[in-house]
Amino acid sequence: xxxxxxxxxxxxxxxxxxxxxxxxxxxxxxxxxxxxxxxxxxxxxxxxxxxxxxxxxxxxxxxxxxxxxxxxxxxxxxxxxxxxxxxxxxxxxxxxxxxxxxxxxxxxxxxxxxxxxxxxxxxxxxxxxxxxxxxxxxxxxxxxxxxxxxxxxxxxxxxxxxxxxxxxxxxxxxxxxxxxxxxxxxxxxxxxxxxxxxxxxxxxxxxxxxxxxxxxxxxxxxxxxxxxxxxxxxxxxxxxxxxxxxxxxxxxxxxxxxxxxxxxxxxxxxxxxxxxxxxxxxxxxxxxxxxxxxxxxxxxxxxxxxxxxxxx
Numbered sequence: 001x002x003x004x005x006x007x008x009x010x011x012x013x014x015x016x017x018x019x020x021x022x023x024x025x026x027x028x029x030x031x032x033x034x035x036x037x038x039x040x041x042x043x044x045x046x047x048x049x050x051x052x053x054x055x056x057x058x059x060x061x062x063x064x065x066x067x068x069x070x071x072x073x074x075x076x077x078x079x080x081x082x083x084x085x086x087x088x089x090x091x092x093x094x095x096x097x098x099x100x101x102x103x104x105x106x107x108x109x110x111x112x113x114x115x116x117x118x119x120x121x122x123x124x125x126x127x128x129x130x131x132x133x134x135x136x137x138x139x140x141x142x143x144x145x146x147x148x149x150x151x152x153x154x155x156x157x158x159x160x161x162x163x164x165x166x167x168x169x170x171x172x173x174x175x176x177x178x179x180x181x182x183x184x185x186x187x188x189x190x191x192x193x194x195x196x197x198x199x200x201x202x203x204x205x206x207x208x209x210x211x212x213x214x215x216x217x218x219x220x221x222x223x224x225x226x227x228x229x230x231x232x233x234x235x236x237x238x239x240x241x242x243x244x245x246x247x248x249x250x251x252x253x254x255x256x257x258x259x260x261x262x263x264x265x266x267x268x269x270x271x272x273x274x275x276x277x278x279x280x281x282x283x284x285x286x287x288x289x290x291x292x293x294x295x296x297x298x299x300x301x302x303x304x305x306x307x308x309x310x311x312x
Contacts, residue, residue, distance in 0.1 A: 001026050002058075002060055003022060004022040004057065005056055005058075007053055010054045015208045016208055017039035017043055017205075018208045020209075020210055027183075029198060029199045030184075030185065030199060031198070031202040032203050033188075033190070033195060033203065034204060034206055035190050038208065039205050041080075044186060045078075047065070047153075047155060052065075060075055060076060060153055063075070075152045076154075077153070079145075079155070079159065081157045085130035086130060087131045090129055090130065091125050094145070095117070113148070120141070120174060121140065122141060135163055136167025139159055140174065151183070152184060154186070157188050159175075159187060159189075175198045176198055179198070196216055200215060200216075201213070201216075226266055226268055227266045227273065228292065228293040229276070229290070229292060229293065230290075231262045232262075232287055233285065234286045236259070236260050239260065239261070239262060242280065243257045243262050249279060251270050251276060253266060253267045263293065264276075277290055
C-alpha cells in the first residue's frame with residue numbers, strides 16, 4: 001500500500017530526511033516514532049503528495065507520487081498535527097462542507113457524515129459549534145473528516161499530541177477501531193510508549209534517518225538480543241539459595257542477585273526457558289514471580305539512537 005525507496009529531502013545543505021525506505025501492506029498500523037524535527041512530518045507530507053522530495057520515490061497503492069498524484073490524493077486521508085475549524089459551523093455542517101468538496105452529494109452526504117460521527121464517537125456533538133470542542137474531540141472530528149472519502153491509507157501526524165490522559169486512551173481505542181476496518185495507517189508520535197500496544201509495525205527515525213523498521217517484538221529483541229528473566233522467590237531469605245541453584249543451569253549465562261529478586265541473563269539464542277522453572281520446582285525452590293524483564297519502546301528508542309543497545 002505504501003512503499004518508499006531512498007526517499008530524501010534536502011533544504012540547501014541540510015537533510016530533512018535521508019534514504020527512507022518503507023514497505024507497508026494493507027491493514028498495517030505503523031507507528032512512526034521519533035523526536036520533534038526527526039523527519040516524520042516531512043515523510044508523511046511527501047507520501048501525501050503535499051511535498052516534493054529532492055530525490056527518491058514513493059508509491060501509494062502502486063501509484064507514483066510523480067506520475068499520479070491526483071489518484072493518490074483520492075486514496076489518502078492526511079490529518080496534520082494542528083488544523084483549523086470554522087468558528088461559525090456546527091460539527092455536522094463542518095463535515096458536510098468537506099463531504100461536498102469530495103463531491104459526495106444528495107442524501108449520501110448526510111448518511112456518510114452520520115456514519116463518520118458514529119465511528120469516532122462524536123455523534124452526541126453533531127449540533128455543537130466546531131470551535132467549542134475540546135482538543136481530543138477536535139482530533140476525533142479531524143479523523144472523521146479525513147475518512148469521508150473512504151481512503152485506503154490514513155496518515156495521522158501526532159494525533160496523540162496535546163491530549164489529556166483520558167483523551168489519549170480514547171484515541172488509542174479509535175486507532176484500533178480504524179485498524180479493524182482494514183485501512184493502512186501511519187501514526188507519527190514522539191510519545192513512545194503510546195504506540196506499542198496499537199501498532200503491528202514501528203519505525204524509529206532520528207535526524208532524518210530510519211534507525212529501525214520492524215515489528216515491536218523484533219525491535220525490542222534487537223535492542224536486547226538475550227532474554228533477561230526476573231525471578232522472585234516466595235521468601236526473600238531464599239534469594240541466595242535460588243541464585244546458587246540457577247548458576248548451575250545450562251541455559252543461563254549470568255545470575256545477578258537483587259534485594260528481593262534474581263536477574264538472570266540467558267545464553268545467546270535461548271528462547272525456551274520453561275526448563276528453568278521446572279528445575280526450581282523440582283528443587284522445591286518456590287517463586288511468586290517468574291517472567292521476562294520488560295523493555296519498552298522508549299528504552300529501545302534511546303538505545304537505538306545512541307547505539308548503546310548492548311547496555312540495556
